[in-house]
Amino acid sequence: MLNNTAADYPKEKALIHLTAATARQYPDKTALKFHERVLTYKALNEAANKLAGYLIDQGLQRGDVAGVALDRSPEMVISLLAIMKTGAAYVPLDPEYPKDRIEFMLEDSSAKILITAEKYHNHFAANSTEVLIEDALEKFPSYPVTEPETGVNGEDLAYILYTSGSTGKPKGVQIRHFNLVNFLLSCQKMPGMTPADKVLAVTTISFDIAGLDLYLPLITGAELLLADSATAKDGRALVDLVKAEDVTIMQATPFTWRMMLVSGWDSKLPLKVYCGGEAFPKDLVTQLLPKCEEIWNLYGPTETTIYSTIKQIISDEDITIGKPVANTQIYILDEALNNLTDGSIGEIYIGGDGVAVGYLNRAELSAERFVKDNFSPVEGARMYRTGDLGKIRQDGEIVCLGRIDHQVKVRGYRIELEEIEQNLLKEDNIKQAVVIAREDTPGMPRLVAYVIVNEQKEGADLKTQFDAWQKGLLATLPEYMVPDDFVVMDMIPITPNGKIDRKALPKPDYSIIYREGEFVAPRTDNEKLVAKIWQQNMGIEQISIFDNFFELGGRSLVAVKIMAAIEQETGKRLPLATLFEHATIEKLAARLEGNEAIGWESLVPIKPEGSKMPLYIVHGAGLNVLLFNALAMNMNAEQPVYGLQARGLNGIDEPLDVMEEIAANYIAEIVAKNPEGPYALAGYSLGGIIAYEMANQLIAAGKEVKMVAMFDTYAERSNVNDSKAKKIVDKTTLRAKQFAHSFVLLAEDPKRTIEYKGLMLKRQLIKFYWKIFKPNEKREGFFAYDNEIDEASEKALRNYILKPLNITLDLFRAKKRTFYMEDFEFLGWKPFALKGVNVHEIPGEHNTIFAPPNDKEFAEVLQKCLDRAAEI
CATH class of the missing domain: 3.40.50.1820 (Alpha/Beta hydrolase fold, catalytic domain)
Structure with a gap:
């Protein structure tokens, strides 16, 4: 049955007990490699022990919280392990995130200590005591290599990870050690990892799936290859690194896998692919299948510890999120919390040992999302309502059908659209805002903000306004949460029951760039003629003689109509390429007035x-x-x-x-x-x-x-040299294949x-x-x-x-x-x-x-x- 997932594991142990045991088992084996730096398991564990001792002397104790704002490096991994060894929980802070967001996390988590580097010294305003990693390293000789005796166990918090919040502020998810240990030991068995594996870690520590990247190798005895931030964003560099280092396992979001595929990944690699963070598109599966050894689809929200279900993908015709990991239960429930086991569609709820404590300092929201598990015999058991729609297939596998609410995934990042909306309302001249993720081009989701403004602006002022909104949002939100496009509305459409009708929000004109400078009306007869033709064919009422055809969204089909109309009115035939050098009404009209020969060169x-x-x-x-x-x-x-x-x-x-x-x-x-x-x-x-x-x-x-x-x-x-019979056979065969393939395209x-x-x-x-x-x-x-x-x-x-x-x-x-x-x-x-x-x-x-x-x-x-x- 779907939820028969019981498995023994050391629930009383903290994660660092497992990493320390692995270090004792494989002391001289490479644990971590970063560029040319190599740390053995013994060296890594002893460094974490020394830093833990130093942090304890700085006042960090069991039950405390410490922030980590370090660039990707061995010191980052050492710091995470050291904090857990003290019995404290860590808050991962990517230094590339906005300063205001990091400062909010430090304040909200009451972080006692912030571990950072000299380059970020005094950069973050917080009540936390700043500990520079460079200072700590200098004091290492004074500290023992032995494990600190802090009494940390499976019930203690391992980390607090902040996710996008619907109220405009991120919310901290509290994950205990036993949540993490259960998940990692389950993944160690399936998809599986051995000491012979080499794992490439590319995910920012502010994304919860980094927990698999970093810790699964370190409890297994595998080698962890840590990519720096620049490499993690460069598809070609990642492909080269996988090949050069003989990487056997890599986890990434669909966006990163796409990035690698378009960057020259042209041969099969002995690589086990873990894909998570958002829905696994069929076309991506098709491309990846011939390029790697195995593909695994992983699904789960931060609130249930990284991933809750897993499925090996062997065909692009069978993409599901699979079945639950160890000690995890998946339910498909209707609004009355009835269990839908007959294949009906309902909301996905997740119970079991991965369920987090709840949201830090958000008791009301925790009560709303973490509810009593009526299906569990364990007293006090809770389950998390994901907000995802799903169903159970006859074979027991789960199909995820997208979001119920307005939380979306863009490039693997989970985004609460309401958080963007709340921040937009703080920007100048906005009185109402609705944000949606549009995918007008498959595989390329874009965030679009629809706004009602207090004061209407036009032309250059409107463009300046858009730029100011984006700049303002970048100060408080990560880049991936800033809308790509803005659409100014007179009113936001609503459904008959009074809710915002997001489906009725119009597609933005992605191509339009608003005028810079004042409007200048046509002056000569030719300018008036060209302006009239542009207005008729471009659907724009007012065009300045200095407006650029391409910046107004002009494309080939429109250009053909414009040039045809000009020829009809003047008798002069101009190449479409004329618009490259004569892209304004003023210049095109002047070209019509000239008597020089019209060139039709190919170049x-x-x-x-x-x-x-x-x-x-x-x-x-x-x-x-x-x-x-x-x-x-x-x-x-x-x-x-x-x-x-x-x-x-x-x-x-x-x-x-x-x-x-x-x-x-x-x-x-x-x-x-x-x-x-x-x-x-x-x-x-x-x-x-x-x-x-x-x-x-x-x-x-x-x-x-x-x-x-x-x-x-x-x-x-x-086929110019083929016989007539062969031509007929080939043409007939091709037409038959084209006809058959039409049904494939129709289905897609x-x-x-x-x-x-x-x-x-x-x-x-x-x-x-x-x-x-x-x-x-x-x-x-x-x-x-x-x-x-x-x-x-x-x-x-x-x-x-x-x-x-x-x-x-x-x-x-x-x-x-x-x-x-x-x-x-x-x-x-x-x-x-x-x-x-x-x-x-x-x-x-x-x-x-x-x-x-x-x-x-x-x-x-x-x-x-x-x-x-x-x-x-």
């Missing part, structure tokens, strides 16, 4: 200034390069970016239909401006094939190509799949209509020639045979797939890049990888790859 300067190696991006099937602007603007200030647009867009030049000629044409324009190189080439969709051939020609000419990048480009194999995301398939069908019907019913009729209007260019490009692609090149290829692959491919992992490129394919997963689907907010993450990953390539 377009998107962001030409900068000292770094330039990046050249080839257009996709959409033919223009305007959609690369957001990507370029989010890259390093010193990074030049150029686009290559299709020849023939002006309706005069004949479009090229041979891949080698297309590539040669683009190379000629690049080399004319940059004859020496080196060159970094990239292409989007069809453009990737063109970029590949450009690389081939440049290398053959003796030029240095530092980088070849594919932006979600599939390596299509040409029915709404988006139907939208996408409908769009594709519409395009096919339009193409069919022109081909069958109007084969000789010329289209009119802006981009009337795009169909001819499309046909020429398709012909070039059909006849082009990819040849292997002695290069490393960087593949930037969209996370969300909207169509079938034979090779989902390398998109068919592995046989052609002889030095290997580096896969970088980027957010969005094929058509949205350049759109906000995906552009920022894409730019960050791309910039790292470019910088790395330039150094080789």
